[in-house]
Amino acid sequence: MNALAAQALISARRALHQRGELAVRVAFYAIILVIFSALWSAAAGANGGSISGYDAHSLLWYVAAAEGSVIATKPRMIESIGWDISSGAIVTEMLRPASVVGLRLAAELGEALVRLVCSLAVGGVIVWLYVGQPPSAAGIALFVPASFLAVGCNLAAQHAFAGAAFWLRDARSTWFLYQKLVFLLGGMLLPLEFLPTALADVARALPFASMAYVPARLASGHVEPWLLLVQAAWLAGLLACAGGVFWAGERRLEVVGG
Amino acid sequence: MTVALATLRTAFLEAWSNRRGFWFQVGIMAANDVAWVIFWVLFFRKVGNLRGWDTHKVLLLFAILTTVSGTGLGLLSNSRRLGELIAGGQLDAALALPTNPLTYLLTRRVDTALLGDLAFGPVLFVVAGDPTPERAVVFVFGALCGTVVLVGFLVALGSVTLFAGGRGEQADLGFQAILIFASYPIDVFGGLTKLFLFTAVPAAFVTGLPTSLVSSFRWPVALGALGAAAFFALAAATTFRIGLRRYSSGALWTRV
Numbered sequence: 001m002n003a004l005a006a007q008a009l010i011s012a013r014r015a016l017h018q019r020g021e022l023a024v025r026v027a028f029y030a031i032i033l034v035i036f037s038a039l040w041s042a043a044a045g046a047n048g049g050s051i052s053g054y055d056a057h058s059l060l061w062y063v064a065a066a067e068g069s070v071i072a073t074k075p076r077m078i079e080s081i082g083w084d085i086s087s088g089a090i091v092t093e094m095l096r097p098a099s100v101v102g103l104r105l106a107a108e109l110g111e112a113l114v115r116l117v118c119s120l121a122v123g124g125v126i127v128w129l130y131v132g133q134p135p136s137a138a139g140i141a142l143f144v145p146a147s148f149l150a151v152g153c154n155l156a157a158q159h160a161f162a163g164a165a166f167w168l169r170d171a172r173s174t175w176f177l178y179q180k181l182v183f184l185l186g187g188m189l190l191p192l193e194f195l196p197t198a199l200a201d202v203a204r205a206l207p208f209a210s211m212a213y214v215p216a217r218l219a220s221g222h223v224e225p226w227l228l229l230v231q232a233a234w235l236a237g238l239l240a241c242a243g244g245v246f247w248a249g250e251r252r253l254e255v256v257g258g
Numbered sequence: 259m260t261v262a263l264a265t266l267r268t269a270f271l272e273a274w275s276n277r278r279g280f281w282f283q284v285g286i287m288a289a290n291d292v293a294w295v296i297f298w299v300l301f302f303r304k305v306g307n308l309r310g311w312d313t314h315k316v317l318l319l320f321a322i323l324t325t326v327s328g329t330g331l332g333l334l335s336n337s338r339r340l341g342e343l344i345a346g347g348q349l350d351a352a353l354a355l356p357t358n359p360l361t362y363l364l365t366r367r368v369d370t371a372l373l374g375d376l377a378f379g380p381v382l383f384v385v386a387g388d389p390t391p392e393r394a395v396v397f398v399f400g401a402l403c404g405t406v407v408l409v410g411f412l413v414a415l416g417s418v419t420l421f422a423g424g425r426g427e428q429a430d431l432g433f434q435a436i437l438i439f440a441s442y443p444i445d446v447f448g449g450l451t452k453l454f455l456f457t458a459v460p461a462a463f464v465t466g467l468p469t470s471l472v473s474s475f476r477w478p479v480a481l482g483a484l485g486a487a488a489f490f491a492l493a494a495a496t497t498f499r500i501g502l503r504r505y506s507s508g509a510l511w512t513r514v
Contacts, residue, residue, distance in 0.1 A: 020427045028434045034451065035442055042446045043305040051304055176286050176371075180293035189297050194304045 003098045004106040011110030022118060029071050029119045033126050036063040052193040057131045058220040064123040065143055065219035066188045066212040069150040072116035073158065077108065078175040081162035094250055101159055101246035112151050120147065135221025142225055146215040149231040154211040156238035163242065166249025187213030210234040261357045266333065266365040273370045280370050287374025291324055309445040314386065316443060319469040321383040323440055326404040326464055328376025335369035337409045338433045340416025341426020350507055360498050387472070396475055400468025403483040407463040410490025411436060413498060420501025432459065440464040460486065
């Protein structure tokens with residue numbers, strides 16, 4: 001087994017053993033689902049049962065998928081990576097005979113996948129009980145790989161974003177901004193069809209849509225397989241970007257010092 | 259009171275000592291709040307009126323929420339971390355001081371980012387809340403009552419660590435739950451959930467009642483808000499005091 005796979009496996013096991021944290025996160029996700037179920041049911045009811053092509057049934061599956069895909073990653077990861085970089089703690093990781101960003105991504109991926117599976121299992125049951133089965137079996141079949149790709153895109157983008165700390169020495173609070181970009185332009189809070197047309201077009205062209213909108217769109221019964229290709233392309237681009245940022249940042253540390 | 263104010267002043271000066279970081283974090287939080295305002299504007303643009311709520315009213319709710327979180331979680335930052343402080347053995351240092359330990363802990367730390375909320379809330383009220391002198395007074399009254407309920411609820415949950423041990427996970431979950439429930443119009447929830455918001459997770463008293471008061475003032479509702487604030491203040495003080503009697507030490511070497 002190579003180092004990255006071993007790291008992902010160890011992290012997944014660790015996440016499974018941190019039962020308190022896992023339970024809090026899944027409970028938080030369940031609370032969000034209860035709130036959004038009430039909000040979107042009321043909203044659809046007040047608009048004759050459908051808004052921008054989504055009825056209450058598809059909206060709730062949209063929300064469960066979008067929230068579940070995003071909640072799997074740690075919300076303040078950018079802050080903690082930035083801290084490791086600015087404090088110099090990352091230097092010890094550079095001594096290992098493996099890619100720093102690769103090992104970090106593998107560790108986060110292992111944990112995130114455990115949280116993703118647990119959250120979606122609970123969320124699926126809640127929404128199923130609330131509005132019934134998913135709108136489309138084919139949509140759900142496409143949603144499964146889409147949710148994994150979404151987590152991958154999110155992790156890679158957060159590492160690329162946090163890598164700015166190699167130069168800025170401070171990534172505190174920037175996670176707020178990143179999070180809001182995922183919430184709004186990524187379609188986590190609202191389907192992109194709810195945005196004004198021009199803004200929706202911009203949002204579709206950005207990577208954030210691959211982190212929430214794409215899996216949610218598929219889970220809400222819109223069978224659009226080409227969205228998986230968009231996600232795969234963004235994943236490759238974001239991984240290259242994160243790798244490039246860390247490579248340049250590590251060279252800078254080696255030359256200038258931490 | 260003097261000790262509490264002096265401690266709060268020290269905590270604020272500590273945050274203020276890094277001016278660049280201070281303004282950066284305040285600015286980031288204000289930008290975060292703007293994102294939520296955009297969400298609500300987009301939502302009601304599509305949905306229209308929802309059970310008596312529109313953009314105008316929900317922005318009033320958001321102004322109250324940000325003011326409450328700025329006061330209760332920004333100025334009294336440790337209110338959400340009490341369980342964690344107890345579990346980490348940091349209560350012991352406060353017990354040695356000649357002052358009320360709970361007051362000291364609550365005023366000991368300021369969360370700079372959340373001070374952005376404290377600045378944003380009143381500004382949003384002025385911009386979107388149709389401010390008149392009467393409405394402004396009710397806004398301040400509602401926000402204060404909401405703050406006491408929020409802080410009281412979090413302190414009571416954090417104090418459970420004194421009895422039950424753990425790392426304060428229950429306080430963390432309570433914090434997440436009350437804040438998120440308080441962010442949404444209470445009338446979208448029905449039956450049991452609404453009852454839940456007036457009892458187990460009292461989010462209705464944090465933003466729902468204050469928003470209703472500012473929209474249309476009624477004495478019974480005002481007395482309800484005041485009663486809830488008194489109840490949660492008392493519950494927090496009592497839970498902490500009783501817990502403290504059972505507490506021996508949080509020092510790691512005392513745990514077997």
